[in-house]
Amino acid sequence: MNRTGKILVIGACGQIGSELTHALRERYGSAQVIAGDRLSAASHAGPGNPYVQLDVLDKALLSQIVAHEDISQIYHLAAVLSATGEKEPQLAWQINMQGLLNVLDVAVAAGVEKVFWPSSIAVFGPDSPKENCPQQAVTEPTTVYGISKCAGEYWCNYYHKKFGLDVRSLRFPGLISYLAAPGGGTTDYAVDIFHKAVETAEYVCYLEANTLLPMMYMSDAIRATMELMDANAENLTVRTSYNLAGLSFTPAEIAQAIAKRIPEFRIAYAPDFRQQIAESWPGSIDDHMAREDWGWKPEFDLEDMVDEMLRGIKITV
Numbered sequence: 001m002n003r004t005g006k007i008l009v010i011g012a013c014g015q016i017g018s019e020l021t022h023a024l025r026e027r028y029g030s031a032q033v034i035a036g037d038r039l040s041a042a043s044h045a046g047p048g049n050p051y052v053q054l055d056v057l058d059k060a061l062l063s064q065i066v067a068h069e070d071i072s073q074i075y076h077l078a079a080v081l082s083a084t085g086e087k088e089p090q091l092a093w094q095i096n097m098q099g100l101l102n103v104l105d106v107a108v109a110a111g112v113e114k115v116f117w118p119s120s121i122a123v124f125g126p127d128s129p130k131e132n133c134p135q136q137a138v139t140e141p142t143t144v145y146g147i148s149k150c151a152g153e154y155w156c157n158y159y160h161k162k163f164g165l166d167v168r169s170l171r172f173p174g175l176i177s178y179l180a181a182p183g184g185g186t187t188d189y190a191v192d193i194f195h196k197a198v199e200t201a202e203y204v205c206y207l208e209a210n211t212l213l214p215m216m217y218m219s220d221a222i223r224a225t226m227e228l229m230d231a232n233a234e235n236l237t238v239r240t241s242y243n244l245a246g247l248s249f250t251p252a253e254i255a256q257a258i259a260k261r262i263p264e265f266r267i268a269y270a271p272d273f274r275q276q277i278a279e280s281w282p283g284s285i286d287d288h289m290a291r292e293d294w295g296w297k298p299e300f301d302l303e304d305m306v307d308e309m310l311r312g313i314k315i316t317v
């Protein structure tokens with residue numbers, strides 16, 4: 001990062017954005033990090049915490065903000081997630097694709113030094129390997145969200161090769177956190193289950209008991225993002241998006257881990273349309289490229305994550 005340039009986080013009010021903005025402000029100073037989201041009221045606003053109301057589809061406004069604020073890094077998180085995307089496919093395509101293209105175009109035109117954009121395990125499809133799914137596996141996603149992430153990865157690679165834009169990306173698994181609510185993904189159950197466990201000791205899960213999915217505790221995801229952005233450009237051999245693994249578990253396994261701490265906790269299963277989405281994804285991910293290229297290593301296993309989630313939710317309720 002150059003010494004004077006600021007950071008813009010787009011989608012800063014979301015599940016990842018709220019924690020990433022906080023982590024970036026801790027590191028670079030609040031005034032250096034501008035939170036942007038299409039929402040008007042934001043917990044990120046206030047004295048010393050710059051906030052802009054910004055729809056990423058408004059390219060002119062985006063361009064103006066990047067120029068006026070001397071932005072040198074953009075973290076572009078605004079998107080429509082997998083489950084919501086199946087209900088509103090056109091909207092998902094527009095925001096996920098056009099939003100990314102706007103960011104990439106503006107970044108090239110303004111000479112932004114680095115861009116971060118998250119992809120997802122949703123790029124994989126039913127024909128991808130289920131176990132330790134490799135970096136270069138067949139993708140063939142079946143959701144509009146996955147299609148947009150798959151195409152987005154190739155656009156990032158294209159802007160890197162064609163315009164020299166230093167755009168970096170991670171294929172996040174389902175992210176688990178207690179500060180901000182999840183935004184309409186297929187893995188949201190792994191957050192909701194903790195809130196229900198603490199509030200009522202009961203949870204009805206929309207996935208079947210044995211549905212294995214890749215997940216990650218949020219602090220690992222924030223650290224992965226910052227470590228990737230800190231890495232030397234010449235070490236990065238993947239310019240589409242890096243596979244990234246944390247832990248994998250089923251609803252039955254997480255329920256069992258919660259019941260060890262809350263013995264009266266009960267789970268029931270009522271699978272809905274999200275079961276089919278979950279079944280199209282791998283159960284575990286091979287992330288050796290991230291480990292080799294920039295030293296990635298997750299810290300949170302299932303037991304650590306369950307302890308942290310229950311502690312965090314009990315403090316905040």
Ligand code: NAD
Nearest residue numbers: 011013014015016038055056078079118120172174175183
């Ligand atoms: P979220 O839904 O919680 O937050 C998205 C934020 O973007 C919201 O605050 C929303 O108001 C904002 N937004 C939506 N449309 C916008 C627009 N047109 N202009 C400006 N802001 C807009 O999502 P999240 O979970 O924080 O995910 C962030 C990114 O990470 C997304 O690209 C998502 O695909 C990716 N990702 C998330 C997960 C996960 O488990 N959370 C997993 C894989 C990938």
